[in-house]
Amino acid sequence: MNLIRREFFHLAGAAVAGIAVARNAAAQTSPTGPKLTQILRSDLQGQDQKVQETVVSVLEMGPGAAAPWHMHPGAQEILFVFEGGLTVEVEGQGTKIIKAGEIGLIPAEIPHLARNESASGTTKALVTHSRADKEKPLIVVLKR
Numbered sequence: 001m002n003l004i005r006r007e008f009f010h011l012a013g014a015a016v017a018g019i020a021v022a023r024n025a026a027a028q029t030s031p032t033g034p035k036l037t038q039i040l041r042s043d044l045q046g047q048d049q050k051v052q053e054t055v056v057s058v059l060e061m062g063p064g065a066a067a068p069w070h071m072h073p074g075a076q077e078i079l080f081v082f083e084g085g086l087t088v089e090v091e092g093q094g095t096k097i098i099k100a101g102e103i104g105l106i107p108a109e110i111p112h113l114a115r116n117e118s119a120s121g122t123t124k125a126l127v128t129h130s131r132a133d134k135e136k137p138l139i140v141v142l143k144r
Contacts, residue, residue, distance in 0.1 A: 002056070004073040043088070050129045054128065055129040055131065056126065056128045057129075059123075059126075060122060061114070062122050063119050064081075064119065065116050066113065066116070068140050069141070070143060071107070071110060071112065071140050072106075072109075072131075072139055074108055075126065075129040075136075076108045077106040077129055078104070078106075078130075080102075080103045080125060081101070081125045084121045085097055085099045085117070086105070086115070086116060087114070087116070108132065123144075
């Protein structure tokens with residue numbers, strides 16, 4: 001499992017680096033090649049250190065759009081915002097604004113919501129769910 005987790009983080013890091021490199025390629029050229037900057041290295045939370053499946057998605061939220069209160073059974077969520085800003089409210093942890101270039105980590109089983117509070121800009125984020133049990137639903141919408 002440690003090898004799988006290490007490979008996942010290498011792939012996720014490469015994906016994030018690829019987005020950053022593609023975005024800045026025209027503006028910056030380096031004679032020594034690409035620069036890889038690690039943005040997160042963390043043990044999984046609430047999963048007893050096992051991962052059955054990793055799901056990586058791109059989230060696009062138009063101005064004023066919001067996801068309802070929800071949770072991910074057995075799945076830790078990592079958000080890397082690469083355009084705009086995302087307001088994330090996590091039960092018991094308060095509200096945090098994740099700006100472009102920043103990352104947020106939401107432990108498994110914790111209710112949360114996300115919204116784009118911009119009146120004019122779209123938010124885009126790379127969203128990764130590391131799932132300990134792929135038989136459970138990926139998302140459960142909560143009534144609040």
